[in-house]
Amino acid sequence: MEEQVGALWHRLVTRLADPHFPQARVTLGEVEHRVAVLFRALGGDGGLQVTSAEATAHGARRGWLQRLAGSGAKVALAWRDDTYLRLPSALDWLPERALNRELYLWLAALAACAAPCDDDWFAVNQQLTLTTLRRYPGLAGRYRRLVNAHLAVRPAPERLPRDEAAAER
Secondary structure: OHHHHHHHHHHHHHHHHOOOOHHHOEEHHHHHHHHHHHHHHOOOOOOOEEEEEOEEEOOOOOOHHHHHHOOOOEEEOOEEOOOEEEEEOEEOOOOOHHHHHHHHHHHHHHHHHOOOOOOOHHHHHHHHHHHHHHHOHHHHHHHHHHHHHHHHHOOOHHHOOHHHHHHHO
16 A cells, blocks of 8 residues: 555656646657758758757756656757757657647757857857847747747746746846
8 A cells, every 4th residue: 555655646746846748749750750851951961860869967956846756857958960960759848739849840940050069058059049040030930939838838937046036037
């Protein structure tokens, strides 16, 4: 009985700690062909293969429930090297499947415009976004939809510690 209660407790805490939307999950396999076509159409290296990225430790602060559940310590990031365009094997960050499909395509567009760099990740991605939108203004609507959806699921700054609230704003 104790094991059953423990298992139920673990499932409950893990589910509560998960900031994702499993009902809106889109896998890379579902969109891989479209991602590859868009990536190449926007000037991405035609020799790169699209494949899934492994989850890696990200070092960002995890919420109390995530720490309790032991979740959220790793995330699969989009990146590319000389051989592969690596994307998460599944996306469920946004509450609608259509938005998660669009997110895959946005990541492909960013990758097509990306140049290798070793600078600050946040500043590089801001610049990469501006470059992508300048080169391909037709992607602006997709970008706005994704930003609005992302902002809607971000934590309210008033519920965060002061330093994190300032960064969130």
